[in-house]
Amino acid sequence: MSTEPTSRSGSPAKSTKASAPARTDSTPVPRTAVALGITDPVEKARAELKATLAAIEEKTNVPKRVARSTDRVVADARGFARSNPNGAIAAAVGIAAAVGFAVWGIVRLYTR
Template sequence: MSSDRPLPVPRTAVPLGIADPVEKARAELKAALFAIEEKANVPKRVGQATDRGVAEARLFARRNPTGAIAATVGVAATIGLAVWGAVRLIAR
């Protein structure tokens, strides 16, 4: 069963069926500006990537708790060794 409602158009796309050249140019400019904003908004993109990483880590921890614990211990040991090495280099 299909509805007669048009599908929503993403902010970075130009809707089809615009006959007026001025309206089409405005729609293209608007879509281009939104696309530039999406690409240039680095904090938003970093936040989205962080959210995806956290979700994947939680899924991994649910599926493999032992592996998650081992990974956590390994990361903590690596960070500890890196800090110890940096402090040792500075103290010399």
């Protein structure tokens, strides 16, 4: 005789415990994606809601996006400075001159 709990109809009862989705590959699922192995409709809806909220957070979190962009630009600038130090010096002088010229122009327009 089976030791599995049965429903009133005699068929095996469904477990009320939420089981983790079975994944056959080892690649992680991004926070904004839903795993493919989910069969329970409630668990699938929860996973979709979680992924949607994560996507909204990624898109609307401006400080986090600015920090990532800043880190990327700084890393690119450091790489450029390592590979071409003279070009980095020339770029820094050019940027400083452009900023100085812009400030001078704004002050001159304001004082007229």
